[in-house]
Amino acid sequence: MVLEMNYKKIVKSRKIRKWILKFFFFIPDKIMIKIQYKIKTGKNLNLVNPKRFTEKIQYYKLHYRNPLVKKCSDKYTVRDFIKSIGLDYILIPLHSVHNSYKDINFDSLPKSFVAKSNIGGGNNEVLIVDDILKNDVNKIKKLLKKWPKKAIKKSSGREWGYEGNEPKIILEHNLNSKYNCEIIDYKFFCFNGEPKYLYVITDRNTKIGPFLDIYDLSFKKLPFKRPDIKNSNKSIKMPANFKEMIRIAQKISNYFPHVRVDLYNMDGDIYFGELTFYNGSGYNPYVPDYYDFMVGDFFDIKNIKR
Helix, strand or coil: CHHHHHHHHHCCCHHHHHHHHHCCCCCCHHHHHHHHHHHHHCCCCCCCCCCCHHHHHHHHHHHCCCHHHHHHHCCCCHHHHHHHCCCHHHCCCEEEEECCHHHCCHHHCCCCEEEEECCCCCCCCEEEECCHHHCCHHHHHHHHHCCCCCCCCCCCCCCHHHCCCCCCEEEECCHHHCCCCCCCEEEEEEECCEEEEEEEEECCCCCCCCEEEEECCCCCECCCECCCCECCCCCCCCCCCHHHHHHHHHHHHCCCCEEEEEEEEECCEEEEEEEECCHHHHCCCCECCHHHHHHHHHCCCCCCCC
């Protein structure tokens, strides 16, 4: 854990970290993943008989090659998958999609919108615009210009699902403009179609947040945490239609050995966020450490071919 914390203190810029990692793309995935795991967790990676959740995610990166993972790792093409299983009603309405910021007609944009990169991860490359009239359009263009312009040939975390997807800029409706309530992230960790627990993230876009709490499917707060994100002192109410959220997470995750299904619940209206196959690239520990093994028990990898 100490090594993980020092890693980001030494090189604070995510852009510089990615630039440094490009120099090591010649290193085979298996070797690089072992090196990164040691640096970021302080532990040796067991790929022969992985037990930890963090270890099994590394195994997943190396061996699970379902083409649907690539489609569903892309924030744009995943929409087709969600439609194909009859859940189009949970998709956030789309304004437009562009290959480059140069293709966007800024004069025709709605007052409020959310811009996303289809291949951005970790809440990177997301821009929330509540009122474009109060924003400097040139600054928005300058920001979008920095977003990915080429497909990822080699993921810095060796995350196969993100490699090869062509970059796009997605403009979605801003839920803030329709609802007068906080946007809370409900991130369901699912294994072979069964949600087991979830992250509840609050105050993401505030000066004091974000906060992350972990709940079971009875919406009881669980006694473990992520050391890198603060817990809240809030008493978060279970959504009235929480069972429907579980049903949706089950339906989506039934196609994969493991996936994280992100949903929003806005005054009872459920919306789809994204799918994540490699949460935290498999380098986020739990405290106490025991829970890394407990969650690992949920993740059955015996049918994933080497």
